[in-house]
Each structure stands twice: as structure tokens, then as C-alpha cells.
Amino acid sequence: KNGRQVMAATEPVVRLCNVHKTYRRGVPVVPVLAGISFDIAAGEFLALMGPSGSGKSTLLNLIAGIDRADSGELVVAGENIAALDEAALADWRARNIGFIFQFYNLMPVLNARENVELPLLLTNLSGRERRQRAEFALGMVGLADRMDHTPSELSGGQQQRVAIARALVSDPTLIVADEPTGDLDRESAGEVLRLLQRLNREAGKTIVMVTHDQRAAEAAHAIMHLEKGELKTEWPELRPGVRPTGEALRRT
Secondary structure, eight states, X not given: OOHHHHHHTSOOSEEEEEEEEEEEXXXXXXXXXXXXXXXXXXXXXXXXXXXTTSSHHHHHHHHTTSSOOSEEEEEETTEEGGGOOHHHHHHHHHHHEEEEOTTOOOOTTSOHHHHHHGGGGGSSOOHHHHHHHHHHHHHHTTXXXXXXXXXXXXXXXXXXXXXXXXXXTTOOSEEEEESTTTTXXXXXXXXXXXXXXXXXXXXXXXXXXXXXXXXXXTTSSEEEEEETTEEOOOGGGSOTTEXXXXXXXXXX
């Protein structure tokens, strides 16, 4: 059996049930997410699409434990993250979540290896172990020969691959990617998407990606569309490992 078949038999990596989120902008309360419910199985690659303001980045932030829902159940990597205090939530993120951002978020004064090492500074690993893990992660993304280069010495595509290595270095349960190809030319974007597909396929990484780009979304196993805080996906688009639950299922 391959890794994905084994993982698919386990509990979902992500389970959302009737999740609501609002923001206050002065006096009015702005609804952002309205009763979102779905599961993501281990080893899946899901793309979240929708117009600006649809709530997709907010949903990604909730799944990653960066923001908190107003109500509903959010179980990610086996943890009810709504029940965690800030310190416990930060520790949970460090152990379970790898982040990839549109604009890379690399430290300009650090070289590629040092940037990739940053998440490991929160662990008890020795300096030698951190270096070895960073070098291994850079090798996985095809940058073994660029470890000593600073971001200004790398192309946009190479910088994003450094960011992917940084997301991988702590061996997270889940990778969340917010517009990972949004700042890249078409060729570099294609390289990054193929890399994400390989990490999903060969390393069994579960990936949730927000994107505006239909071509990028098609690299995933499944596409969910958000509009005004509600899921608008036609469920036949989804693979078995990504499925609606609860009220969302009853609406289909």
C-alpha cells in the first residue's frame, strides 16, 4: 500500500463543522464565513478559490491557527484548536503547520539555509541538526547549490522554493499556501506547482492552497469555491478525500 492509501484510512487532517467568522469595522459587524463545514483527508491537495473578499484567506488562516473562529468546530491535525490558549496554539502551529506566502517572507540578510532553519529555532535541535535538516529540505526543492545565496541573489521562483523548503523543514502535518504563485511568472509558477504536486504525491503532504488562478487550482486534487463566505462548489468536482459535511452536505 502506498502512503496516501494508509493515511486516507485515518481521521481527517482537517474537520470544520458549522464554522462562522465575522469582523468588526467600527459599529457594523461584517460576516466573513457563514457555516462552513467540510473534511480534508490526509494526503489531499485542496485549492480554495473565490473573488476578493469571499473569505478564502480567512478560512486558510482559521485552518492554520493564525486566526480564531467565532463559533463552530475546528479540528486540525487531531486537535480542537479553538480550545487552545495562545501559547499552546503557537506550539501547535510550530509542530503541525508549514506556511507558504505569496511574497515569500524571507529575511533579506540571511542566506537560503539560514532562512530555512528559522522554524527550527523554536525546537530543541542542535545547531548541527538544524543545519542538516535545512540542507535536506533545500535539496528536496532543488536548491542544494543555492544554500549560501541571499534572497536578492535568487530569482522569484527560487525564493518561493526556499519558502517551500522552510515550510517543509519541521515535517509538518499540513502545508497551507496563500497565493504561492501570485507573484511569479508563468514558468516559475509552473515549477512551484509541480513541486507542490511532487511533495503531495511522494512525501504524502496534505496541502491547502488559496489561489485566484484557475491554472494553479487545477494542480490540486479538488477545488472549493467560496463566495460571500459560503461554499459554492459543485461537489462532483471533489475527490473522495475532500467532502462536505453537515449542513453543507444537506444543501447539495
